[in-house]
Amino acid sequence: MFDIADRSPDYVLRWPRELFVLEAKALLAAAPSTSSTSGTWTDEVTLLLSEAFASETPEQDFRNVDSGSPTSTAWAAPADDPWATAPSGSRKSAFPGREFLEELVAAAATFPEQHSPRSYYSKRMATAVTIGPPERDIDAAQREWLAAIYEFQHRGYLGKAAPDPCVDDDYPGVNPDDVLDTMIADRIGSRGLWSPRPPSWEEAAFFDLVEIFHDLVARPRRRHLHNFGGCGWHYSVFTPRPAQILYRWTVNRILARNGIELRLAKSGEDVGRLVGEAHDARSDLIEAALTAPDPTRKNSVAHAIALFRSRSATIDEKRSACVTLAGLLEERRGLLKKELLSTDEGDLFLVANKFGIRHRKADQKKAYDAAYLDWIFWWYLATNELTDRLLARQTGTAPPKA
Numbered sequence: 001m002f003d004i005a006d007r008s009p010d011y012v013l014r015w016p017r018e019l020f021v022l023e024a025k026a027l028l029a030a031a032p033s034t035s036s037t038s039g040t041w042t043d044e045v046t047l048l049l050s051e052a053f054a055s056e057t058p059e060q061d062f063r064n065v066d067s068g069s070p071t072s073t074a075w076a077a078p079a080d081d082p083w084a085t086a087p088s089g090s091r092k093s094a095f096p097g098r099e100f101l102e103e104l105v106a107a108a109a110t111f112p113e114q115h116s117p118r119s120y121y122s123k124r125m126a127t128a129v130t131i132g133p134p135e136r137d138i139d140a141a142q143r144e145w146l147a148a149i150y151e152f153q154h155r156g157y158l159g160k161a162a163p164d165p166c167v168d169d170d171y172p173g174v175n176p177d178d179v180l181d182t183m184i185a186d187r188i189g190s191r192g193l194w195s196p197r198p199p200s201w202e203e204a205a206f207f208d209l210v211e212i213f214h215d216l217v218a219r220p221r222r223r224h225l226h227n228f229g230g231c232g233w234h235y236s237v238f239t240p241r242p243a244q245i246l247y248r249w250t251v252n253r254i255l256a257r258n259g260i261e262l263r264l265a266k267s268g269e270d271v272g273r274l275v276g277e278a279h280d281a282r283s284d285l286i287e288a289a290l291t292a293p294d295p296t297r298k299n300s301v302a303h304a305i306a307l308f309r310s311r312s313a314t315i316d317e318k319r320s321a322c323v324t325l326a327g328l329l330e331e332r333r334g335l336l337k338k339e340l341l342s343t344d345e346g347d348l349f350l351v352a353n354k355f356g357i358r359h360r361k362a363d364q365k366k367a368y369d370a371a372y373l374d375w376i377f378w379w380y381l382a383t384n385e386l387t388d389r390l391l392a393r394q395t396g397t398a399p400p401k402a
Helices: 005-010 017-029 039-052 057-067 096-110 121-125 138-154 176-188 203-216 240-257 280-289 295-309 315-331 333-339 342-354 372-395
Strands: 219-226 232-239 262-264 274-276
Touching: 017 039, 017 096, 017 240, 039 057, 039 096, 039 219, 057 096, 138 203, 138 240, 176 203, 203 240, 203 262, 203 274, 219 240, 232 240, 240 262, 274 295, 280 295, 280 372, 295 315, 295 372, 315 333, 315 372, 333 372
Parallel strands: none
Antiparallel strands: 219 232, 262 274
16 A cells, blocks of 8 residues: 555664564554544554554654645545456555554564664674773663653653643643652652652662662553643553563663663563672573573573572572572473483583582582582573474474573
8 A cells, every 4th residue: 555665764663673563563452443532543653653653653644644645645436437446456445544553563673773874884884892881870770761851751651650740730730750769669668769850860879760760651542632731641551561671671771871780681580680790691591581480490591590680689598599490400400301412411410519509518519610600500591492393393382482
């Protein structure tokens, strides 16, 4: 119906691609049966396109298609033959707005992303030696994070937690910043972190705020403009999941840019909490390990991961995480013995049993560097994920997604 490929330079995503597809599919699932009853739905799609894309073109194209404007390339009967039959695949859609959104979802993989431009000259010419990791700059991270929060607030993402006052309310209404300050105080017991806002925060307080706002954001899927007295937009139909996905994506980029080796966890029981940074391969391993088909094992693995990667994890907590994973491996010792050489199977448990990790006996070796716990944890996590794959192969089920 609409040749999106020819207009791809105007279809640059401001959101992560996966998030746009997630929200677009949610709207498609809720689409009315006909375009004649699509008023509210059309407004929701328009709001989505205005947020997800960097330019106004997708939103305008949708409006034109949905209204039957000539921008749509749907087939129409020629003037000299009003009874002509539409060619196959060219018949005009009864609901062009829905068809347009379906085409956007289908073409999403081809849309460029605003956050990942092609490398510029200096970076292309540089070597890995000349460009290292960024220096740690907590002050810059705070400034960028606060600017991001202002943007979330401007788009109504804090409207569920602290709605903007309306001119129709008892004037002057409640200041949303005061509401947020109270909510923050309820969570961590400290007032004055948001209203009145200090010039900067101590590091621990800043990280608390980063985690708290993850729990407060929610994306509004509807809005209406209240013109009286210049009141502005009012938002409704809030849903936390897409807002939290966008928030984690935004904040993690800020932390990475400013050399802070913490990331908001994307999955697991510590989702939305700052954890130690794991490089891409380890992040993929965590995602795969958390898809274990056995819910009991999945919960144990999630608990071990949360213990280990907590930003305040102690040596004992890291050791406890390793103990949990070693115990899960013990449950599958028979599988490992069958699939691997018997000596290999025994070696998997040698470290845990001999080096004061599991049983902590008097004759065990304890004089080892705590850094080895990192190696042991990732080794055991990978081996547990391997056993999931081995079992999936035996039962003929699909392995966990890596």
